[in-house]
Amino acid sequence: MHNLKVLRKNFEHFKKSIEKRTVDINFDDLLRLDKENREFIQKKESLENEKKIISKSKDKSLFEKSKKISTEIEEINIKQKKIKSELDVILSNIPNIPHEDVPNGKDENDNIEVSKSGNTPTFDFKPKSHYELGENLEMLDFDLATKTTGSRFVFVKNKLALLERALSNFMLDIHTLQNGYQEISPPLMALENTMFGTGQLPKFENDQFELKIDKGSGRKFLIPTAEVILTNMVKDKIVNQNDLPMRFVASTPCFRKEAGSYGKDTKGMIRQHQFYKVELVSIVEQDNCLDELERMTNCAIKILDLLKLPYRKIILCSGDMGFSAEKTYDLEVWLPSENRYREISSCSSCSTFQAVRMKARYKDRKNDTLYVGTLNGSGLAIGRTLIAILENYQQKDGSIIIPKALRPYMNDLEIISTK
């Protein structure tokens, strides 16, 4: 969320920056409501001041007047609150401003490749898709999941279940032991306000699974990514500058409705309602966001390198970035069956955008209170990594060679086959 006070000062610049994103915001309403809101505040404050003076004087002859002022304040208050909530609706639906590094563009076609690694594998046979491979091995069962749960779920069985678990452990070990992240095993549910903090609400409510709980203790949602719960670890806090940067990693299931993607990736486990993901989150001093983004992206890249998976790094254009991001790198892994790269990680700096929503701050050396910077990135999406291994390491007979780095996590198993 943007700080209104800052926004007011550089309004034209703000307006121009935000137009790089394909969103439609009523700036006139925003300005008008802001003005009205402040007028009401001024009226209210001068009356409150008057009342306070009477109360302090303890002059009984003025008590009646004070009562009258109270009712007047109440009337203004109601109006002001209404204006303020209208203002908040507009404000909370405005996305972050793209950083100046970010290329201008409309959609994914305008993203720019930054680098490419390794060679894509060549096969002397026609490579199969991950779901063919998995079903032939009898280790991915989509039909069973449809029967028990519905579409976009899967049963992962046998050695592939082991592979899934191994990937999670492997990635966590790299990030905790080599990359300096603290491992967290967080709740998989979040309150409405927590979801607001990272920007999933109010705008993207349709993508979230809401839980039906009869108690009146606030709405609860399944997390669509561990970013939500890890980033909110500093919600409503003023942390010490010495405690920054904070780096957290968690491997969790993620739950998404995928509401806008009917008919997209319906086959296989590319796009599921539930999937595992290892998530990296950094809380940093606000000026260190972009450095941290490079660092974080490299941490994710390290996993791909160790697994020897071919990938490329792209920078997202302004129109393709997520709501809270100021700058995003996607890592895309090569999928032989599709003959193209597919997203396996997305690393974003959110500048102070989420921090303002969460009220997450720190004291700097001058004792000023500043908003923290927040970053999140996948390191990596487990499901898609599993897919990438199946497809890139497949053999002619349908067996899968296990990448060397993973074997210690799989009881030294070297190959997955039906035998």
Place this chain on the structure above:
RNA sequence: GGAGAGAUGGCUGAGCGGUUGAAAGCACCGGUCUUGAAAACCGGCAAAGGGGCAACUCUUUCCUGGGUUCGAAUCCCAGUCUCUCCGCCA
């Protein structure tokens, strides 16, 4: 599920109708001392919002929402959360 206790600044913790935005301690920042550091001593230090170029000033905030009162951190009601004990349970 039953029975109690509590929620105050970055943290610990006093206050229980009127200079209390809030004692004290810790942490943090500045200074004296020291070759440097520590210790000791002195000083500073809540947040949000409004007005002002600024110095500054005003308002709100002691879990949340209502209520009583000229006046509420303090009294009343409702809710949320936390802790302790009992029961149940992975």
